[in-house]
Amino acid sequence: MPLFLEPVFQERIWGGAALKSFNYDIPNDSTGECWAISAHPNGPNIVKNGKYQGETLDEVWRNDQALFGENEERPFPLLTKILDANDKLSVQVHPNDDYAQKHEGEFGKTECWYILDAKEGAEIIYGVNAESQKELIHMIDHKQFDQLFNKVKVQPGEFYYVPAGTVHAIGAGILILETQQSSDTTYRIYDYERTDKNGKQRELHLEQSKDVINLDETSPNTKPKYETIQGHSYTQFVSNSFFTIERWIIDGHLDYSKPYQYCLVSVIDGHGTVRTEQQSYDVEKGTHFILTVEDENIEFNGDMTFVVSHE
The missing domain is CATH 2.60.120.10 (Jelly Rolls)
Structure with missing residues (x-):
């Protein structure tokens, strides 16, 4: 019997109301994320049917390994989201497994994006225009972000692979299906000096970002x-x-x-x-x-x- 899952919604400063197009009863018009298939502690799904009805996916994963063909204890490895970028997301980077396990106690975060919808002219940030670590640090320290970030226009139906270490951001007017490692570790590099509902700017993680940015990741496309x-x-x-x-x-x-x-x-x-x-x-x-x-x-x-x- 398939495990059907109840989505978990996350309010975000950049969220909107586009998730209503999936027939979801979203909590408000600042809903940025639907955690659709998740066993992560920050948003585990509840099973809707069968003998596991009412249990969270992480409980099922832990208690019935044979259901997944597993014979080792480890966290559920993947997380599926739908993201509504009504406004642009912060520019960010994720660590790889080694760095994340050492500093954050969880998986790193390699992810990928399937573009469900995008307004005309919508774009993402993917990669940086820096030739060396020295140049990267100089541009971050001097806030030369317009020159640093590489921008790519996107269209519905496109797919982008985003390995850990890749500087990236989803632009305004884009709806994305994201598949990622089951991690919630994000290092923000730039957030457009926005403030939250309490008038505070969100935390940046510039030193961690300098540690994990991979300058080799410059091409966003795979070969389907x-x-x-x-x-x-x-x-x-x-x-x-x-x-x-x-x-x-x-x-x-x-x-x-x-x-x-x-x-x-x-x-x-x-x-x-x-x-x-x-x-x-x-x-x-x-x-x-x-x-x-x-x-x-x-x-x-x-x-x-x-x-x-x-x-």
């Missing part, structure tokens, strides 16, 4: 693999030691074979059903669930687009 499978459009955006990200665009019936012992599934458009064994479940834009070891003979039916991620 495109196939037609059973008459449907399949794309593999990225596959590495952190995660594999795939998109399916289906119209009709798909006999689905899990590519991993368990898979995270997010329906990003349309509606239909997913069937496992003898039970069928209605799904629609905004539905998120996990196919576990127990789910076999999987069928998707409908007119929908969904993104699958796994280790």
